[in-house]
Amino acid sequence: MEQLTLQIVDAYNEDLRGLIAKLDNYLFALYPTDEVHGVELENAEAERVIFVGAYLGKAAVGCGAYRPFDERSCELKRIFVDPAYRNKGIASRILSFLEQEIKHAGYHSILLETGLVQPESIALYKKFGFVEIERFGPYIHCSSSYCMGKTLPSSSHLA
Structure with missing residues (x-):
C-alpha cells in the first residue's frame, strides 16, 4: 500500500471540498439538516480553520480540521475518511496530526x-483520551450531539 501523507490545506482545496x-x-443521511454542524467554507470563519x-x-x-474556540481551547471539526479507505488507521493518523498541530x-x-x-x-475519540463533556456552544440544544473534550499535557516540566 502507498504511504499516507498528511498536509495542511486551505479551504479552497478541491480535494478537501470533495x-x-x-x-x-x-x-x-444520519441526522436532520438542522443538526448537522459543519464549517462554512465560503466565509471569514474558514480563514480561522486549519484543515488537513x-x-x-x-x-x-x-x-x-480545528478552529479556535477560545484563547485556551480549540474545536476539532470535519474528521472524515472516505468509506473505501476506512479501517486502515487513517482517522487515527489524522487525529494524531491535528493534536500535534494544536499543541504547537x-x-x-x-x-x-x-x-x-x-x-x-x-x-476513536475515547481511544485518544477524550471524555464526554456537557454540550457546548452551538450544540447545547442539539439532542443528537455528543460532546467530548481533552486536556493536553503541559509541554513544560518542572525539574
Missing part, C-alpha cells in the same frame, strides 16, 4: 462534537 461534500452527504488532507499517493482519502499552536484543551449514532467516532 471529501467534505461526501461527509455532508453521510451526515445528512490525508493522501494515499495522489488519492485524497481523508480530512480533518499553544492550545491547552480540545473540544469536539460528534453524533450519538456514530459509535465508531465516539470509540
Whole structure:
C-alpha cells in the first residue's frame, strides 16, 4: 500500500471540498439538516480553520480540521475518511496530526462534537483520551450531539 501523507490545506482545496461534500452527504443521511454542524467554507470563519488532507499517493482519502474556540481551547471539526479507505488507521493518523498541530499552536484543551449514532467516532475519540463533556456552544440544544473534550499535557516540566 502507498504511504499516507498528511498536509495542511486551505479551504479552497478541491480535494478537501470533495471529501467534505461526501461527509455532508453521510451526515445528512444520519441526522436532520438542522443538526448537522459543519464549517462554512465560503466565509471569514474558514480563514480561522486549519484543515488537513490525508493522501494515499495522489488519492485524497481523508480530512480533518480545528478552529479556535477560545484563547485556551480549540474545536476539532470535519474528521472524515472516505468509506473505501476506512479501517486502515487513517482517522487515527489524522487525529494524531491535528493534536500535534494544536499543541504547537499553544492550545491547552480540545473540544469536539460528534453524533450519538456514530459509535465508531465516539470509540476513536475515547481511544485518544477524550471524555464526554456537557454540550457546548452551538450544540447545547442539539439532542443528537455528543460532546467530548481533552486536556493536553503541559509541554513544560518542572525539574
